[in-house]
Amino acid sequence: MRLRNSLTGNKEVFFAEDNHVSVYVCGVTPYDITHLGHAFTYTHFDVLVRYLRYLGYRVTYVQNLTDVDDDILRKAKEFGKNWRLLGEKNADRFLEDMKWLGNLQPDIYPRATDVIPDIINLAQNLLTKGWAYEKNGNVYFKVYSYTPFGRLSKLPEDQWLIVANERGNHPQDPNKQNPIDFVLWQSAREGEPSWPSPWGMGRPGWHIECSVMSMKFLGSPVDIKGGGADLIFPHHECSLAQSECATGEPLARYWVHTGMVRYKGEKMSKSLGNMVFVKDLKELGPNATRLCLLNHHYGRTWLFDEDEKKKATEQAGLFQEVWRRQSGHGSRLAPEPYEKRLQDALADDLDTPATLRIMQDLSTDILRDDSRNVADAKGLLNLVCTILGLEIRYGG
Numbered sequence: 001m002r003l004r005n006s007l008t009g010n011k012e013v014f015f016a017e018d019n020h021v022s023v024y025v026c027g028v029t030p031y032d033i034t035h036l037g038h039a040f041t042y043t044h045f046d047v048l049v050r051y052l053r054y055l056g057y058r059v060t061y062v063q064n065l066t067d068v069d070d071d072i073l074r075k076a077k078e079f080g081k082n083w084r085l086l087g088e089k090n091a092d093r094f095l096e097d098m099k100w101l102g103n104l105q106p107d108i109y110p111r112a113t114d115v116i117p118d119i120i121n122l123a124q125n126l127l128t129k130g131w132a133y134e135k136n137g138n139v140y141f142k143v144y145s146y147t148p149f150g151r152l153s154k155l156p157e158d159q160w161l162i163v164a165n166e167r168g169n170h171p172q173d174p175n176k177q178n179p180i181d182f183v184l185w186q187s188a189r190e191g192e193p194s195w196p197s198p199w200g201m202g203r204p205g206w207h208i209e210c211s212v213m214s215m216k217f218l219g220s221p222v223d224i225k226g227g228g229a230d231l232i233f234p235h236h237e238c239s240l241a242q243s244e245c246a247t248g249e250p251l252a253r254y255w256v257h258t259g260m261v262r263y264k265g266e267k268m269s270k271s272l273g274n275m276v277f278v279k280d281l282k283e284l285g286p287n288a289t290r291l292c293l294l295n296h297h298y299g300r301t302w303l304f305d306e307d308e309k310k311k312a313t314e315q316a317g318l319f320q321e322v323w324r325r326q327s328g329h330g331s332r333l334a335p336e337p338y339e340k341r342l343q344d345a346l347a348d349d350l351d352t353p354a355t356l357r358i359m360q361d362l363s364t365d366i367l368r369d370d371s372r373n374v375a376d377a378k379g380l381l382n383l384v385c386t387i388l389g390l391e392i393r394y395g396g
């Protein structure tokens with residue numbers, strides 16, 4: 001298959017040694033309920049994993065849970081709740097939503113707080129090698145010491161601070177040598193959880209958590225690393241920099257990013273009040289919801305609206321009708337031409353919209369004439385449904 005690699009910007013032929021593929025997808029910070037953007041990202045990575053397995057690869061899929069970071073601690077404080085209980089409750093709801101959507105559970109589902117000693121080791125490694133510095137119990141990565149910084153996002157240097165500040169950077173931190181330096185370890189603050197370290201009590205920074213979990217559970221380099229496109233900078237740029245400086249190895253071979261979901265003409269955001277949650281789509285059922293997501297290529301940003309729901313419901317109905325259709329005893333409907341088109345679509349950077357269009361053509365063809373033998377054609381449709389994670393036979 002060919003897969004678009006964000007690092008090179010090109011569609012590249014995918015290969016993996018030993019027929020094994022390691023996949024690391026940045027998971028949620030469980031401080032809120034699952035929205036459509038989450039559903040889009042994790043459903044497409046689920047399809048990628050299913051497709052790689054269909055191609056014959058053994059896949060190890062890791063998706064982390066960022067169970068300690070600024071967002072979750074802020075939210076816990078706001079509601080006067082224990083951060084760990086709040087995180088566990090939201091993580092359970094997230095897993096329920098993923099299950100409802102038909103997403104397979106990742107093979108390993110680590111939490112940042114499971115790997116604190118490894119995080120300390122990585123920060124120590126970067127300090128020893130001169131890529132990081134310590135000040136008042138905080139450890140920072142020296143961004144300007146790593147000259148290729150910015151090569152994943154291709155973001156111009158004059159944009160680094162602007163974008164980083166929108167996404168959790170604290171430029172005013174007086175302990176930093178440069179406002180763009182990012183925190184590997186931060187000293188304990190009043191009322192926040194903390195762990196012992198060589199620099200005193202504290203907690204990890206966000207970017208280092210993912211580097212450590214990726215390297216600990218999948219080694220270096222991981223074959224495919226991904227997440228939503230809003231993670232490219234600074235999260236993935238920083239993860240790449242610190243991992244490569246620590247190990248001398250690339251963090252990942254292929255970087256894969258999913259597009260954003262827009263609603264009512266804007267990027268979904270809490271401040272605009274235009275969020276769509278998975279729970280809002282329950283009336284559609286899991287198949288139609290999944291079809292809403294897969295009708296858009298994973299890498300493109302798209303606009304969700306009422307027409308999307310209508311289209312997906314009709315598609316689900318069509319596939320179900322095929323499922324109920326008895327095969328006749330007349331001439332055989334040959335699925336081979338459709339099979340070739342479907343294989344090409346999936347192999348072309350996982351083109352799910354094209355795949356679904358071909359499945360619709362095939363369905364219409366199956367339903368055209370009652371007398372034909374459509375057993376093989378139905379078998380093909382069923383196979384592709386399995387790759388896409390659609391449970392048509394059970395309805396919904």
Ligand SMILES: [Zn+2]
Pocket residue numbers: 025026027210235
């Ligand atoms: Zn991450």
